Amino acid sequence: MPQWVNEDMGATSLAFDCDAELMLRVRDGDGASFALLLDKYRVSVAHFLYRMVQDQAVAEELAQEVFLRVYKSRESYEPSAKFTTWLYRIATHLALNWLRDGKNERGQERLDDVAEDGPVREVADRTPTVEHQMVRQVKLEEVRKAVAALPDKQRAAVLMHKYEEMDYSQIAKVLSCSESAVKSLLFRAYETLRVRLAHMA
Amino acid sequence: MNCPIRSQENREWLLDYSAGRLDRERTAMLERHMEACPVCARFVAEQRVVWDALSQWESPELSPDFNRRLYHKIDQVQPSSWVERVLRPLWRPMVPVAAACLLILAGVALHTPTAGLSPDTSHARVESVEPEQVERTLDDLQMLRELALTPQEHTGTTQPM
Numbered sequence: 093m094p095q096w097v098n099e100d101m102g103a104t105s106l107a108f109d110c111d112a113e114l115m116l117r118v119r120d121g122d123g124a125s126f127a128l129l130l131d132k133y134r135v136s137v138a139h140f141l142y143r144m145v146q147d148q149a150v151a152e153e154l155a156q157e158v159f160l161r162v163y164k165s166r167e168s169y170e171p172s173a174k175f176t177t178w179l180y181r182i183a184t185h186l187a188l189n190w191l192r193d194g195k196n197e198r199g200q201e202r203l204d205d206v207a208e209d210g211p212v213r214e215v216a217d218r219t220p221t222v223e224h225q226m227v228r229q230v231k232l233e234e235v236r237k238a239v240a241a242l243p244d245k246q247r248a249a250v251l252m253h254k255y256e257e258m259d260y261s262q263i264a265k266v267l268s269c270s271e272s273a274v275k276s277l278l279f280r281a282y283e284t285l286r287v288r289l290a291h292m293a
Numbered sequence: 294m295n296c297p298i299r300s301q302e303n304r305e306w307l308l309d310y311s312a313g314r315l316d317r318e319r320t321a322m323l324e325r326h327m328e329a330c331p332v333c334a335r336f337v338a339e340q341r342v343v344w345d346a347l348s349q350w351e352s353p354e355l356s357p358d359f360n361r362r363l364y365h366k367i368d369q370v371q372p373s374s375w376v377e378r379v380l381r382p383l384w385r386p387m388v389p390v391a392a393a394c395l396l397i398l399a400g401v402a403l404h405t406p407t408a409g410l411s412p413d414t415s416h417a418r419v420e421s422v423e424p425e426q427v428e429r430t431l432d433d434l435q436m437l438r439e440l441a442l443t444p445q446e447h448t449g450t451t452q453p454m
Contacts, residue, residue, distance in 0.1 A: 138352070232349060275305050286342070292342055
């Protein structure tokens with residue numbers, strides 16, 4: 093274990109140490125360590141990107157770009173921040189750029205369609221009745237639309253807070269803003285969602 | 294405790310409590326407060342609806358060939374030979390140096406009379422630079438000469454190269 097690792101660190105920090113240690117090995121040319129990091133984070137990164145752009149094909153392409161950038165940056169990697177902070181900073185940057193460049197027209201159109209090949213089909217329960225499934229699908233569409241309607245940065249903050257279980261300081265580091273700014277983003281985002289999803293109680 | 298909504302202090306406790314992420318001590322404090330504060334109690338109830346709704350939203354699975362496609366892209370960006378691996382880190386710093394050399398050579402060429410560019414002098418100048426740069430520079434010089442001679446061609450006074 094490297095000297096900069098504090099033995100008193102908590103579980104989260106310990107995870108950071110492991111990931112950073114793996115990344116340092118990647119820097120030294122260890123492909124197996126890269127494979128470990130990829131296996132550990134590819135699903136969560138791809139899911140985060142999917143919820144950001146709401147298009148599965150685009151999300152996978154962006155997720156590939158994230159890991160490609162991680163690999164290409166290996167030689168200059170320094171463990172100055174948590175590995176996941178760095179990883180999600182790349183992912184968020186790519187997603188925000190993609191959304192900003194207006195490449196999301198197709199995705200927005202799909203939101204208004206009845207998603208036949210989207211995530212709804214995959215999460216549908218096998219046992220319930222057709223009626224139950226339809227109700228569930230309608231609800232999920234409403235959730236997707238409500239999240240999609242959030243401003244990009246608010247959406248990123250909510251997704252990291254809800255699904256990646258990041259704390260406010262880590263979200264702040266990923267978004268390069270202050271912790272209080274993150275709290276404001278989250279409060280505004282959840283306020284919008286509370287209004288839009290109130291009927292789902 | 295002060296009301297998190299009215300005082301704007303510790304507002305995040307309400308989010309953390311709704312998500313089940315607030316520690317025991319703060320949970321007890323907030324629950325005591327909510328017994329007397331319907332505003333906060335309502336906030337938590339509504340926030341839990343949002344939280345539960347978001348929990349139902351799952352993402353599709355990744356394509357089975359995700360890794361294969363990624364490694365294919367990695368192979369494409371990796372230097373193929375050891376020569377490339379050695380030279381690759383040097384390439385970027387050399388770009389401004391090469392550009393500066395070209396600029397200097399172009400400047401010298403522009404300020405040198407055409408007659409002065411005899412094969413002997415140009416040969417002496419290029420000995421210290423890379424062959425590829427020399428080729429490029431000679432191409433540039435050729436182009437400059439042609440550009441310089443173009444008006445004379447129209448008047449029929451073109452000098453032989």
